[in-house]
Amino acid sequence: MSRVPEAFAAGPAFVPYLAVGDPDYESSLEYVEALARGGADVIELGLPFSEPVAEGPTIQSAVVRSLEAGMTPERFFGFVEELDVDAPLVCMTYYNLIYRFGDERGPEPFVRRAAEVGIDGFVVPDLPAEESDPLRAACDAHDRDLIFIVAPTTRGERLERIMERVSGYVYVQARLGTTGARADVSDQTDASLARLADWDVPKAVGFGISTGEHAERVVAAGADGVIVGSALVDIVADGHENDAATSDVAARLEEKARELKAGARRGAEQRVPHPERT
């Protein structure tokens, strides 16, 4: 049974992302645990794929570091088993790794194994609703959530097709483009949230959120959660480049998590009822 819904039920969710194994397995364990301590409500664990077409330079580099340090799907599952956190876990990866896992072709073996180690759900950036039926079926069979991304360009029929299949939360892509920390929050976010208002799945906004203030604005605008990746990966990268001690980096991550979580909470307090859809 996925633990994701209850995490969102408790108030605005802070959903951090890290690439597992970046820059190495051991440090990565500490970093994820630091995020949990910092208040993560759900954690997105990136399983690195060699062709991360949806990622900007920050996460691309993280993927390279992790793969060079030897990350594989099996090790990823081992990592999850070893991980000592309470927050629900979402696996973020590309479809080929899911499709290729195990002896038979298809997503079921991957989902089964993920469920075994305690993964609650999946985000697959290169799997649109149209191609998702096999994975959706495997998730249903194992009581897992399948999270979809809704882009600023997603409208009408496409939106309905996605909303029929989504569970856990919708990943509201805050702007066009790839992942990466930005200095501002996009207007497109408001429009997207408005389009989604009628569905009662939790809406978590991601792509570009990097500060507590961003988080505050987004939640105030109606989001049920904020997803933060590159801003955290930046901290890992910075530590790696400067040979910082793992514990120092972990402390910085924890602190950043607190800032973001606090921002989300402030946003929730300002929250106005969402405008009626016409």
Add this chain to the structure above:
Amino acid sequence: MSRVPEAFAAGPAFVPYLAVGDPDYESSLEYVEALARGGADVIELGLPFSEPVAEGPTIQSAVVRSLEAGMTPERFFGFVEELDVDAPLVCMTYYNLIYRFGDERGPEPFVRRAAEVGIDGFVVPDLPAEESDPLRAACDAHDRDLIFIVAPTTRGERLERIMERVSGYVYVQARLGTTGARADVSDQTDASLARLADWDVPKAVGFGISTGEHAERVVAAGADGVIVGSALVDIVADGHENDAATSDVAARLEEKARELKAGARRGAEQRVPHPERT
């Protein structure tokens, strides 16, 4: 009146060639006079043209040296005037210089001026019989000889066309190709001489003759003269490259001339009556 015929009447003629002005005006004067002392019967004076298509590398280089030292047709004529030799003089040059000389277009002004300074005849390597009527007419008007080259490939009608127009001597090209000293004498020479036997214009063989022995063989085979260019230009070039004193180079030229002339004489003594043409 051209003095060329009488030069050939006296026995086998030694006909040396030098590029006038190579490597400079003054040295060149001395060199030509040295050849005269060495026994030259006719002297071919090359007036350098920038595109000497019939010359091999040796004479090409001489042409470059002379042009760089400032040779022009007018200076060439001055040179001839200044020259103190008794042998008849033949100007060897390309048609463009003849054609362009003076104020009116056409060969007459050049021939007139050449006649004034004492040139007896002309060899023009890029002027075949077909294009020679204007020059032939100018030569006739000024009583000068027009020498034509007969190549190993010249046969039948072409040969007749040339022999109708030639005067002074025929320049029998010993081999295909360009000018240049060679180590042997070509078989093609005998065949050419045989083809020319019926005409009673003097036949002087050139292209590749470099030693007294060559000269001997060629005259023995029936030639009325030998034309030697590159072997002499080589001596000039060698002196120039090694900064030899002009008088030393002149002495070497004179000696080489004696060797060639002596060879020609020996050849004449061995001379057999030419085979009847069938």
Add this chain to the structure above:
Amino acid sequence: MSTNDGKFGDYGGQYVPEALMPAIEELADAYERYAVENEDGFLDEFRCRLRDFGGRPTPLQRAERLSERYGREVYLKREDLVHGGAHKLNNALGQVLLAKYMGKERIIAETGAGQHGTATAMACAHLGLDCEVYMGTRDINRQRPNVFRMRLNGAAVNPVSVGRGTLKEAISETMRDWATNVEDTHYVIGSVVGPHPFPSLVRDFQAVISEEAREQIRTRAGTLPDSVLACAGGGSNTMGAFARFLDDEGVDLYAVEAGGSSLDVDEEAGVAPNSASLTTGSEGVLHGARTKLLQDRHGQIMESHSVSSGLDYAGVGPELAHLVDAGRVTPVNVDDDAAISAFHRLSQLEGIIPALETAHAFGYLEDAGEDLGETVIVNVSGRGDKDLESVIEETAKRDVKNAPDLDVFAGGTGGLR
């Protein structure tokens, strides 16, 4: 050869980020309307421009000296004579024109050998659209003349230094640009790869190759060929050369892949020193489509290798993968050495300097046995001007028996200067 649901058996599909899906749906719709149904006379205009700007039709030439050498009738489909020097313009011109019909203002493209990039840059200059091309840094070094050509045509060239800096990385990067600028931008993909409708769209634009060749061989030889050979990177010249022969059962179709330096793979290093995804690859999902891929046992994409940049790709078009599974197309491969040798052979015997990609097809012609039959068409997908430096280098590295002495040019001071 018209529209479909984007599936070729199990292959194909649309595996792209959600942000791109609306654009891809819009494109599928435009493909249908303009390129299939000829709305607004799109196809007529395309044909005209292919003729006047592109230089079509290209000849089908009987290769006399190769025919003699192999004791069969060898015909060359001369795509090297297309403007820009390769079949790539057929597709680039089609897509840029389609983008114009769709009201797009900006064109992006990836390129490997630089041929697709130059073709796209040329088409954009011709039609007055802005153009940016992504190219791996390694390929930029291998194909410098093409980089200059794109710049001269007014295109921006964006170096991609991720990974090994070849085509795979350039495609990923172009997809990222598209995901960012999808509203005014069309992504001109360079081969029959990517999400639907690209594999069908590119195939249709390239099908002019076999449309002409089929007609030409019937006129010239009075018969259909026994076999058709084309090199396969992504597979656009292959699909173009095969499309109109698919229904002719007697015509054998050979897709010649790059065997690289070896068909083995080094899983540890994540490297497959070849680009033979049809021969040695396995099913997976990359760059928007399910197809045959070079991947390790975990599903990570391998770094491919070929002496020819244009074949150096870990995937292949989904339709081609399907046709191979269905037994309609025979996948074969030719290694770097044999390709270089074939390059020299064609240059010397026929006076045609082929692209290194193309040379692979001729490498197979040399090796093949009786199977090819009496009458063979080889698709000369491009010319080799872009490859001169690579060939000099690669020839110097090996003992190529039939190579001319190129030493004088390879000297330390830049050759004959």
Add this chain to the structure above:
Amino acid sequence: MSTNDGKFGDYGGQYVPEALMPAIEELADAYERYAVENEDGFLDEFRCRLRDFGGRPTPLQRAERLSERYGREVYLKREDLVHGGAHKLNNALGQVLLAKYMGKERIIAETGAGQHGTATAMACAHLGLDCEVYMGTRDINRQRPNVFRMRLNGAAVNPVSVGRGTLKEAISETMRDWATNVEDTHYVIGSVVGPHPFPSLVRDFQAVISEEAREQIRTRAGTLPDSVLACAGGGSNTMGAFARFLDDEGVDLYAVEAGGSSLDVDEEAGVAPNSASLTTGSEGVLHGARTKLLQDRHGQIMESHSVSSGLDYAGVGPELAHLVDAGRVTPVNVDDDAAISAFHRLSQLEGIIPALETAHAFGYLEDAGEDLGETVIVNVSGRGDKDLESVIEETAKRDVKNAPDLDVFAGGTGGLR
């Protein structure tokens, strides 16, 4: 357009060493029999090979963006699409085939830009004849890709270092080889220059350009053009583009010469920093023919100059000289700067990277006034792949307003490596 006595008014003739005369007479005879009277079906075979190997017919393309720019109908005759990248193959293929009919075994040629050399090397590989090409060392440096291409096609390239090492010297040197090996060798001259029958022979082989263009423009525009523009080095693409329009009185013919850096001459240095023999030259005899030449007052040939190797020649075809004197052809000229600017303009506006030679014709299109009339054909004599390095260098030297930023490629370490 058939045989003649080798004279065009006062121009033409046969001013060559006697050793060559028999070969030239033999050639004149073969020209007459095969190329004029089609003995043994020579012309049919030639046409077939031009089509299948050479890629003819080439398109006549309406240049949309140039037409708009100049407010006239600009059509491009696309000789850049001929195999090898220039009109040069029309002639080279014709002559090599003729040599084969004559039983010759060995081909020699001179080359300036390297286009004629590559065309000849290609034709020789295609027809199985030995080939040696003479090329000035300076041109070898300016056109390195073409040197490689000749070598790859199996031809020997003989550097000529006499003088300034350009086309003039290469021609002289080839004549010397011919005079030595005249019995088994044919000299494939690269333009409408040299002794009779070359000017007529080369013109006839190139006349296919205007034969096609005249038909094409009538079909496309329903009219004859008001003017035809072609760049003139020796004048082969010029004569080819003009030949079939000579009798059309309403069609103005413009031969665009290289104005180089200046139309002045430096007699002392023996240098004319241009190649404008029709505009500034005087009558004389060079390389076998009487024609217009760049020469000093003594009749010494000057060193010419042009940024484009293929125009860098001190003479011009005798027929063209005659047509200029007769008022049928208008000689104009375009300097280095304007040619480079035109190179960039065509690359950016039309997606066609022209040879630097060709760029001169477009330079005149930019400058010309009303005189050109409503409908203009410009002969695109060749493509610019061979010129990339020169263009980068020459662009860097100047302030070319419309050039793209090429700095990143011109860096000291060989650019983007």
